Amino acid sequence: MLSIHGSRSRGGFCDGRSRRDFLKIGGLAMGGLSLPDVLRAEAAQQAKGSHKAVIMVFLPGGPSHQDIFDLKPDAPREIRGEFKPIGTNVDGIQICEQLPRLAQMMDRCTLIRSMADCDTSHDAFQCLTGRNGKRQPPGGWPALGSIVSRLQGAVHPAMPPFVGLSPKMGHMEWARNGEPGYLGVAHAPFQPNRGGGTDDMSLNGITLERLRDRACLLKEFDQMRRDLDASGLMEGIDAFNEQALGVLTSPKLLQALDLTREDPRIVERYGKGENKNRDDGGPRLTDHFLAARRLVEAGARVVTLGFSRWDYHNDNFKQLREDLPLLDSALSALLTDLHERGMEKDVAVVVWGEFGRTPVINEKGGRDHWPRVSCAMLAGGAMRHGQVIGATDKLAGEAVERPVAFGEVFATLYHHLGIDVNKVTLPDHSGRPQYLIDGGHQPMAELIG
Secondary structure: OEEEOOOEOOOOOOOOEOHHHHEEEOOOOOOHHHHHHHHHHHHHHOOOOOOOEEEEEEOOOOOOHHHHOOOOOOOOHHHHOOOOEEEOOOOOOEEEOOOHHHHOOHHHEEEEEEEOOOOOOOOOHHHHHOOOOOOOOOOOOOOHHHHHHHHHOOOOOOOOOEEEOOOOEOOEOOOOOOOOHHHOHHHOOEOOOOOOOHHHHOOOOOOHHHHOOHHHHHHHHHHHHHHHOOOOOOOOOHHHHHHHHHHHHOHHHHHHHOHHHOOHHHHHHHOOOEOOOEOOEOOEOOHHHHHHHHHHHHOOOEEEEEOOOOOOOEOHHHHHHHHHHHHHHHHHHHHHHHHHOOOOOOEEEEEEOOOEEOOOOOOOEOOOEEOOOEEEEEEEOOOOOOEEEOEEOOOOOOEEEOOEOHHHHHHHHHHHOOOOOOOOEEEOOOOOEEEOOOOOOOOOHHHHO
8 A cells, every 4th residue: 555645734844744643654565665676676577578478367266167168068967067168269179158258279388288287275376486385495496477577587676577467355365366485575575456446556635746846755765664664674775665666656557557548449358357256266367367468568577366266165166157257258359369469479378277176076065175187278478379288187186197287387478478497496595506397397388299
C-alpha cells in the first residue's frame, strides 16, 4: 500500500504539509522499503538486449488432467467422466469439448500429458520454482520471476521485472505469486492485488505536479524513510530514493494495469469473469490474462496469475462446466493477442497446476488428489508447437511415455529467456552457489531442438 495524504500545517513541506501527516508508506507489495534496493540491483545488472518474457498461468488446487487435456473416452464411465473429446486443428490431437477455441489454435500450443514428479501439497511452490519444498538452502528457493529479476533486471526503469497478479483467496494461499527466497525482498514480485488494489498506487490527495517539486521534497522523503526504517537501510542511497519515487509516481505501471485504456473489443474477447472470492474457491479473473499481456508489453519480464480453484472433490463436472469455458475464452484471447501484436515469439506461456486428479470418480462426483501425473500446456516462445509430449496409461493414472519433470520445463523457460542453466549460479545466504534447477535437467529437445 502507498498512501499519501495529510492536512496543511506549519513547519512541514514546501506546501505547508507536515511530514508526519504527509506520508505513509507500507508494503507496496514489493517489499515496501526495499524498492530502492530493487533499483540498485537493476542498475548493477544494466539489463540490455531483447525483451523475452514468460506468462505463467497457475490453476490452483490441481486440475483434472483427464477431463481437460488427456481424455480417455474408451475407459469405463467411472473413469472417463462426462466430457467428450473434440478434434483440434492438428490431426490426432484431441482435447475437452469445453475448450473449442483452444482447439482451433492447437498448432500454436504443446500439451504435456506426463508431468510425473508432482509434489503432494496444495501449493504453487513447485510451479513457481521448478523444485519441491524439501532440502531448501538458507533463505529458501526463489521463484523464476525473482531469478529473472536478479539476473536481467528491468526492461524499463518504471516497470517491475516480476509482477504477480494472483489475489489472496480468502484463507487460501495456494495461488501465490512466488517468493524471492535467498535472493531477498528486492526481487519479490510486485503484487498490485494483495493490498487495497491499484487505488493505493494513485497517491490520493497529492498531484504529480506537487510531487515533482523535488527540491524540497526529496530531502524530506529521504529523512522520512530513515525515520520509518530503524535499521538504516535507506541511508546513503539518496539517488535510489529519488528513482524509487519516480517509479511509484510514474504513470507507466498504472496505465498497464488500467484496462479501460484497452480497445473494448479486445476486452470483450477475454470474457467476463468473477472478481470475487467464491465459497468453493478463488476468483475467476479473466481480465488478469489481459493485464498480463499489457504488463509484458510495457516491460515486465515475468507475470504470474492464478485462475479459479480446481480442487473438485465433489461435483467435478458441474464446476468444470463453469470454469473451462472461461479459461477457454481468456487463454485463447491471450494467445491470439500475442500473435496479432507480434509478441508470440518473445513471450512464452505456461499453464499448469500442482498435481492431477484420481482416475476413479468418487462417490461425491469428484476426483481426489493424484500427484503421480498431471498435465501442462505451453505456447509461444518461438518453440516447436502443434504436438503432444508424453502419454498416460488407459486410465490416465500413470505416465507411461516420456515422463516430464518440472525442472525440464523450467530449463526450457530459462533457455527462452536467454539464461543457460548449465552455467549460471546464484549464491544463497551462506554464500554457496546454487544452480537454477535441480538434477541437471536440460531444456526439452522436443520444443527447442
